[in-house]
Amino acid sequence: MLGGTTGVDRIGSVPDTKQMETKQIGVTELALRDAHQSLMATRMAMEDMVDVCEDIDRAGYWSVECWGGATFDACIRFLNEDPWERLRTFRELMPNSRLQMLLRGQNLLGYRHYGDGVVDKFVEKSAENGMDVFRVFDALNDPRNLERAMAAVRKTGKHAQGTICYTVSPLHDTEKYVQLAGRLLDMGAESIALKDMAALLKPQPAYDIVKGIKDTYGDVQINVHCHSTTGVTLVSLMKAIEAGADVVDTAISSMSLGPGHNPTESLIEMLEGTGYSTGVDMERLERVRDHFAEVRPRYAEFMSAITGVDTDIFKSQIPGGMISNMESQLKAQGAGDRVKEVMEEVPRVREDAGFPPLVTPSSQIVGTQAVFNVLMGRYKVLTGEFADLMLGYYGECPGERSAEVTALAEEQTGKSPITQRPADLIEPEWENLRVEAAELPGADGTDEDVLTYAMFPGVAPKFFTTRHEGPKNVGKTAEQVKKEADAASGASKAIREPIKYNVTVGDHSHTVSVEPA
């Protein structure tokens, strides 16, 4: 038994050696959703997942995460794949597994708030097509943005998981997170997810928050989701488990680390002898690992450049993806040298906005405003999204927003600040969406198509017209990977020294020497 589980004290007390039963820890496998989203820009085609589904299905995971906003978006934008068909295929290929998705509360999988009727319909259709576990979150942790989606999931009889987005700020502490868990339980959450999208969750707060929730609300199921970017979060998972966490999220090793997640195999090995075990089948995992080890190189051109750890995030509290975003915005404006100023501006903008967690979409909204502030002067120009954030149109932020900047937002947009739930302002919209979708060439009249259109009105119309051509795999084939590797090794040899050719034109023969300039 580990010290954390046996009442051992650092100051040399005698360990409590009483026998305890092994506690079963569930594992959620992320390979089919967040792992390829984090590592290869969500580009993996269904074709490259089909063969591994049986092994995943039989490995003994608690759940298999396989669907979410970015996967849905990438399917129709890049892969000419119907995301609903992908879901149905997963359902068919993994009959023994809980399929899990990530749902952005009132935003569903899109980028705006939807009317409650659309939320209901989306959840109903997702359940019908095979979804089991709905992990529902809101970027601002505003519970009102989760309520409708949670209720809709409850109505289908599926698993409603309420989510806490973990962040670090002067306003975020264990007590607040424990309170938020209470709000989620009040709305019928069957489990609580602690979601650490930026790898900021250190071992101590992981322990404290999980313990706090268990102590306050009894034995509610807690799932912990960490990215691995900062290198500390496998330890955080260990401490969360010691504090009572029931399920943790990992990705098979060949789809892990960097901006992704901790390796599933390492988690399992880590627990040996600790009084916790996962019951996951290692032989199946080896096959899952080998499958993705073969697939991964085909998506090399989409791969994240980060492979090691990045602990700067702790200092700046700016997630890695957000920094690269701001960098490209600055470069586009010919101001690539002002990244540092922007990095220093972000915390100020975040404070003015009431310390929202930095996660899609709040990270983009805050980051872009910081870029504007540096390039044009502080709050000289507000982006429409930042003005909306200040005026309450995304929901409530954790802290008070700057009255001064809110006044500017009002002035610039002519909109009034709101305090009610943003979706309360939305008129019933399902009928309109249905009618609009019905007119799109290639749309098939199903509710699924209406939802696809509702969430991605810019992309769905084109997708409907090309859908009949079938999925397009943007990865390379195994043969291409091999051929290019061979060619590259030849090419890199070639550039080391001049290459001589004999060129004959007519009767004349010439020796031509070619070398890199």
Add this chain to the structure above:
Amino acid sequence: MLGGTTGVDRIGSVPDTKQMETKQIGVTELALRDAHQSLMATRMAMEDMVDVCEDIDRAGYWSVECWGGATFDACIRFLNEDPWERLRTFRELMPNSRLQMLLRGQNLLGYRHYGDGVVDKFVEKSAENGMDVFRVFDALNDPRNLERAMAAVRKTGKHAQGTICYTVSPLHDTEKYVQLAGRLLDMGAESIALKDMAALLKPQPAYDIVKGIKDTYGDVQINVHCHSTTGVTLVSLMKAIEAGADVVDTAISSMSLGPGHNPTESLIEMLEGTGYSTGVDMERLERVRDHFAEVRPRYAEFMSAITGVDTDIFKSQIPGGMISNMESQLKAQGAGDRVKEVMEEVPRVREDAGFPPLVTPSSQIVGTQAVFNVLMGRYKVLTGEFADLMLGYYGECPGERSAEVTALAEEQTGKSPITQRPADLIEPEWENLRVEAAELPGADGTDEDVLTYAMFPGVAPKFFTTRHEGPKNVGKTAEQVKKEADAASGASKAIREPIKYNVTVGDHSHTVSVEPA
């Protein structure tokens, strides 16, 4: 406080919230020795370390590991650098730091047992040239192979650290490791190192062994050294710290992970709020990190291909480096397809040899014999080294050795098995070594040169003749790295499609298309 430090029990007891003082955890930085040994075949030139020494010196580490067998070897074999000069330079550039080395007990930095006089002289000269902390180990964990070196360190007044090599076998358990620690303390160890060279140390045994040593022998200083290959060992360091470990080994993030070590920055961040802290200066670390981030690509051609985690090691208990070694031996024999058989043979050979830990040189000895067994039939031919291992010439193995195989070894070599300390058979040899070294062209008559010759008799003579030419950096310059990156990106573009040229010779114009064959 973490659960492991406050008497919290998994079964819902109330946490003990009494205030504790923060315990200071020391950090040993590995960048200058084991990190580049593990990641880039020990090729880093002194030139690429000089500029970072001040930041390392002032960062507040417990010690700076910077010298050992492989660094010494690489200096004279590849870098035309005098390793004693390297040590003196470190001493000069890091006046505030404890310099630390890894010493193979009676083998010193070489590959055979040395006479006690040579051991004494080596330790004396190392101390004189600036070494502070001697981490002394033996591949078989035979305490008799450490005794003389430990005594020699004690005589210099420097820090003598006795080492436990961690391995997994049916004969290795917590109790045995705790007993071994006792033997090391009996010979005057000022601290105990728990050395996990294959990343096999899981959190539970890390906790148990450290706790066992502290409980049994009181507050002896414990240093824990883990590689990161399997992905679990940062958790092991956490649990070791909770059990009372005082110093842990890490490498700056830009020189970490893969077959190397856990990142220093992640360790520091991990401890926040736990009741443990390192006191290491993060700003200095950022500069150390940035320095090596720039240096690392220059050694790309020597870099380990492994960047992710490898948990197969837990199953096979065969360290990664050993597998690649066996693979190249098999390929050289045209038997590259028999790796699997050899992998299955290794545990048998290891059992016959009495379960030695698999670390240099026992890993090579056992691995090569396994290859011989597969290619030529089991024990049809014994390697000289394996026969010596069976006959006791490397010292005592943890378990009983196969009587049958020992008899074969006796028969094949004509040697008798021994039970005494191997070095007891060695005649005083310093005088001879001194005379031999003195005759080598370029040798300067110092004891340091005699020791260099003693440890690397095959390489030192050539090195002495070229030493005057000065160090040779085998890495690329920053300019070369940039140029090649540019060229490669051009080259990879070029090979994607045929390139057309217009070639005019005399009056005739031709279009020539070039594409990769």
